[in-house]
Amino acid sequence: MIRQVLLWSVQAAVVYVSVVAVVHLLLAVTGVWSVIHSRRYRDAPSRSGRGEVSAKLPVSVVMVEQGDDPTVADRIEALASLDYPAFEVIVVSDGPIGAHLARAMTRLHAAPIDLIYRPVIATARVTACYHAATAPNVVILEKQRTTSADAYNAGLNAARSPFVCILGVGSRLDRRALSRLMASVAEDPERIVAVSGIERTMCAAGAARRPVPVLWSVIEGARTALTAAGLGPILGILLPPRGCLLVQKKAVLRVGGFVDRHGAEYADLLFRVRRALADQRFPRRMVFLPKPVAWIPGPESLTGLARRYHDRCVGALGCVADHLPAGNALLVGWRMIAPLIDVGIAVGVTAAFRWGLVDVSSLLLVWMSLLAVRTAYSSAAILLMDAMLAEDPSRRDVGGLFAAAVLEPMIYRPMAAWWTLRAVWQHHRLGKHARLQPDPTTTPDPQPV
Amino acid sequence: MGGGTAVAWYQAVGWSALAAVVVAAGSAGLSMARRRLSRRVQQSRDRRRERYRAVFEHVQTDGTVDPQVVPEWSRAFSDGVFLDLLADALERADAEARSRLIALCERSGYVGRLRRAAWSVWWWRRAYAARWLGRLGSREGIADLIRLSDDVSFRVRCVAIGALGSLRDPRIEPVLLKALDTAGDGDKPSSRRLVPIEVVTAALIAQGAAVVLPLLPRLIEAPIAVREAVANILSWVPDAHPPVRAALLGALRDGDAEVRARAAQALGKVGDVGAVVPLAGALSDTAWFVRLHAARALGILRHASAIRSLVAALTDESWQVRATAAEALRRLGAQAVPALTDCLLTSGDRYAKEQIVEELQRTTFIQEQINLLDEAQTEAGFAARRLLREVARHGATRILLDALRRHPKATVRRRLVDILGREQSPRVIAAFHDVMTADQDAGVREAASGALTAGSGRPTRDVVGRRAA
Numbered sequence A: 001m002i003r004q005v006l007l008w009s010v011q012a013a014v015v016y017v018s019v020v021a022v023v024h025l026l027l028a029v030t031g032v033w034s035v036i037h038s039r040r041y042r043d044a045p046s047r048s049g050r051g052e053v054s055a056k057l058p059v060s061v062v063m064v065e066q067g068d069d070p071t072v073a074d075r076i077e078a079l080a081s082l083d084y085p086a087f088e089v090i091v092v093s094d095g096p097i098g099a100h101l102a103r104a105m106t107r108l109h110a111a112p113i114d115l116i117y118r119p120v121i122a123t124a125r126v127t128a129c130y131h132a133a134t135a136p137n138v139v140i141l142e143k144q145r146t147t148s149a150d151a152y153n154a155g156l157n158a159a160r161s162p163f164v165c166i167l168g169v170g171s172r173l174d175r176r177a178l179s180r181l182m183a184s185v186a187e188d189p190e191r192i193v194a195v196s197g198i199e200r201t202m203c204a205a206g207a208a209r210r211p212v213p214v215l216w217s218v219i220e221g222a223r224t225a226l227t228a229a230g231l232g233p234i235l236g237i238l239l240p241p242r243g244c245l246l247v248q249k250k251a252v253l254r255v256g257g258f259v260d261r262h263g264a265e266y267a268d269l270l271f272r273v274r275r276a277l278a279d280q281r282f283p284r285r286m287v288f289l290p291k292p293v294a295w296i297p298g299p300e301s302l303t304g305l306a307r308r309y310h311d312r313c314v315g316a317l318g319c320v321a322d323h324l325p326a327g328n329a330l331l332v333g334w335r336m337i338a339p340l341i342d343v344g345i346a347v348g349v350t351a352a353f354r355w356g357l358v359d360v361s362s363l364l365l366v367w368m369s370l371l372a373v374r375t376a377y378s379s380a381a382i383l384l385m386d387a388m389l390a391e392d393p394s395r396r397d398v399g400g401l402f403a404a405a406v407l408e409p410m411i412y413r414p415m416a417a418w419w420t421l422r423a424v425w426q427h428h429r430l431g432k433h434a435r436l437q438p439d440p441t442t443t444p445d446p447q448p449v
Numbered sequence B: 001m002g003g004g005t006a007v008a009w010y011q012a013v014g015w016s017a018l019a020a021v022v023v024a025a026g027s028a029g030l031s032m033a034r035r036r037l038s039r040r041v042q043q044s045r046d047r048r049r050e051r052y053r054a055v056f057e058h059v060q061t062d063g064t065v066d067p068q069v070v071p072e073w074s075r076a077f078s079d080g081v082f083l084d085l086l087a088d089a090l091e092r093a094d095a096e097a098r099s100r101l102i103a104l105c106e107r108s109g110y111v112g113r114l115r116r117a118a119w120s121v122w123w124w125r126r127a128y129a130a131r132w133l134g135r136l137g138s139r140e141g142i143a144d145l146i147r148l149s150d151d152v153s154f155r156v157r158c159v160a161i162g163a164l165g166s167l168r169d170p171r172i173e174p175v176l177l178k179a180l181d182t183a184g185d186g187d188k189p190s191s192r193r194l195v196p197i198e199v200v201t202a203a204l205i206a207q208g209a210a211v212v213l214p215l216l217p218r219l220i221e222a223p224i225a226v227r228e229a230v231a232n233i234l235s236w237v238p239d240a241h242p243p244v245r246a247a248l249l250g251a252l253r254d255g256d257a258e259v260r261a262r263a264a265q266a267l268g269k270v271g272d273v274g275a276v277v278p279l280a281g282a283l284s285d286t287a288w289f290v291r292l293h294a295a296r297a298l299g300i301l302r303h304a305s306a307i308r309s310l311v312a313a314l315t316d317e318s319w320q321v322r323a324t325a326a327e328a329l330r331r332l333g334a335q336a337v338p339a340l341t342d343c344l345l346t347s348g349d350r351y352a353k354e355q356i357v358e359e360l361q362r363t364t365f366i367q368e369q370i371n372l373l374d375e376a377q378t379e380a381g382f383a384a385r386r387l388l389r390e391v392a393r394h395g396a397t398r399i400l401l402d403a404l405r406r407h408p409k410a411t412v413r414r415r416l417v418d419i420l421g422r423e424q425s426p427r428v429i430a431a432f433h434d435v436m437t438a439d440q441d442a443g444v445r446e447a448a449s450g451a452l453t454a455g456s457g458r459p460t461r462d463v464v465g466r467r468a469a
Helices: A002-040 A072-080 A099-107 A148-158 A177-185 A212-235 A249-254 A266-276 A302-323 A327-354 A360-389 A395-433 B003-061 B069-076 B080-092 B095-107 B110-117 B123-136 B139-148 B154-165 B172-184 B197-221 B224-236 B242-251 B257-270 B273-282 B288-301 B304-313 B319-346 B350-362 B365-375 B379-393 B398-406 B410-420 B426-438 B442-457 B461-468
Strands: A059-065 A087-094 A110-113 A126-132 A138-143 A163-167 A192-202 A244-248 A285-297
Touching: A002 A212, A002 A285, A002 A327, A002 A360, A059 A072, A059 A148, A059 A177, A072 A087, A072 A099, A072 A138, A087 A148, A110 B350, A110 B398, A138 A148, A148 A163, A148 A249, A163 A177, A163 A249, A177 A192, A177 A244, A177 A285, A192 A212, A192 A266, A212 A285, A212 A302, A212 A360, A212 A395, A244 A249, A244 A266, A249 A266, A266 A302, A266 A327, A285 A360, A302 A327, A302 A395, A327 A360, A327 A395, A327 B003, A360 A395, A360 B003, A395 B003, B003 B080, B003 B095, B080 B095, B080 B123, B095 B110, B110 B123, B110 B139, B123 B139, B123 B154, B139 B154, B139 B172, B154 B172, B154 B197, B172 B197, B172 B224, B197 B224, B197 B242, B224 B242, B224 B257, B242 B257, B242 B273, B257 B273, B257 B288, B273 B288, B273 B304, B288 B304, B288 B319, B304 B319, B319 B350, B319 B365, B319 B379, B350 B365, B365 B379, B365 B398, B365 B410, B379 B398, B379 B410, B398 B410, B398 B426, B410 B426, B410 B442, B426 B442
Parallel strands: A059 A087, A059 A163, A087 A138, A192 A285
Antiparallel strands: A110 A126, A126 A138, A163 A244, A192 A244
């Protein structure tokens, strides 16, 4: 009986691995199709379903500054000079303004002003507002230090446009990102509630070559982009991005903005928006645009990569647990724990082969799926990115990327499985601690209405 | 693990790893091949570009054409690099150099080749011919372009219409107008794909003022798409003739919002003062982009009769309209100050007043008014004081306090103390304390001290509130 159950389990694992491999190959095909199809979006279209509009829809870009980032001045200046005719930049300083932000404000000739701040979403107190004289579309809010979710909510409250582009911590926008994102919104501004695009990984400033963690991060980004491009046209699902997300402000306000317990997790916001708008007469759309829109900072070391993966995993698992059994929550959850499943299957099937439960062909099938198909998918993603971005990388970069693609299922995947396991454990522990009451002495002052 | 089993496992993993390596190596090879190919192509193009550039410089700078150049040009016409450079040179050259280049092309037989290509059975050859006939602007090619504008191929028609736009000839205008009318009937079923109206619009814009008068009737009675296109053309080709102004004023009352927006834009560019009142009326349009363009146009016109409407637009629901209205008022400068002060004094809507003050803070308007305080004796300085006092009364004190601490002129700082003296918020009192101890000018320090003393003798809001209770 036990032998029979084990046999069925192993067979199920073999079938699972094979199905996942086939799905990945299909996704590669649909991803390529989606990229070709998306070329109809011009970077600066102005034609919507209702006809040509002589003025483009305005956008508010919300950026949160935490921990006195030394690059904040460059990031704000880059945002202020985006290639889009109507946008404002809202920089939210979570906590007192740090030295680097103060220097950036001096460079922008920012002066304190009294803005009307309506806390539609309850946030901690906003202590000061500044307006940049040399970049009139930049506003800086200083608020009491709380969480990143609260800081984003303050930015959402201050945003004046119908669409808000939420920028991840440390991320930068591509110069034409707003034109690209709003190009798809212009087709149907009422129904499209969220848009995201390809996020590229950047090296640390001054780095002569890309270290291995950055290469794996690049590969993961390319794979995610290919998966998102492939899934978008089939299921209409927007995989939660990390760098930037353009959302309809009305929809976000309706769900009450970001929730503190998930730490400004985009996935949680998207799940809640989808659920809240499920009763609408016309289905709302979330669009993935297969064009580069944002740059996210690459990890500086393997420890940094581990920490980032772990944090992302904890956040995603937390919000997935809240939104189960929704289909897209299942998908995001599966993507998070997939390394764990893969490593488990590799070990299990090898053990089953040792005990004579499976033959060599099944063993070969599993390992082929785990190593060769995964490498093929990574290679396809890299090739697609290369072709789409029309870049001319150096020979060393090309060699490094494909070598990292080969080593990724053998080295990075088991490490990711370990980080996932730790994240699952931490999520389990956090779940216990969440039942405790918060300390009332650390609760910040609410913004008066 | 037994020996046989271990070997089988090693073989399975080994084959899988080998397959992964082969796949990655193949992909890397593809990527490298693409990279190498693109680099080779680029290097070859660079070499040829350098060679051709010397020839072009010679033709453009030297009035005489070297006879040896002609055969070289005839050979080079099949090279894409040469054609790119030629297109670039034709675009950048002045009239004289351009005519020399065109003459050289004609002598090299290129125009004749293009005219023959215009009769090709392949659509891409015909489209290529149309594009280059338009670029060269040869008069011989106009007849071919007009014929190609009615070609069976959609792409050839688009290219030919675009090419006709860059040429000047009396035969072209009716062709473009006919194309516009046809493109405007986009909703009607048609046996062939219509040229997009944007292409025709761009061609008509390139024609300039010559096509404006024949377009005017279409602004009134044509289908919506044509009216939008005509209004768009008029906004790009501003024409101050009375019939054009009249047509634009009429278009400002059109049923289509896009036409109204474009008409407002065009009226601003025309600079017609008679349009101020209709444009001020357009500030209460239902479409936000019409209001935006009306506010922009009023900012260009800078006429005092628009001030009231612009002040009202500071409370518009769209922030872009509010910001544009504030910018327009800033451009109006001192003229706008009395109206703003009156509005802040007399309006009963607290939210509207707060909104107005916020919008003024987002421009440099308040900074400019602070700078005017130096001229306190003049009328502008007096008006600025009144306005700033109202701004402070509505809670916008930070910008004034910042100026109080940093403004280089002691006169201005003293006036600011006077303006802020009536405010008794903790922020103002703290700033007065700072000024009293740290300001360089004795007069400012004394004024701040006086304001604090006067403030302490005066009943505070809390006391008044308690008495009222």
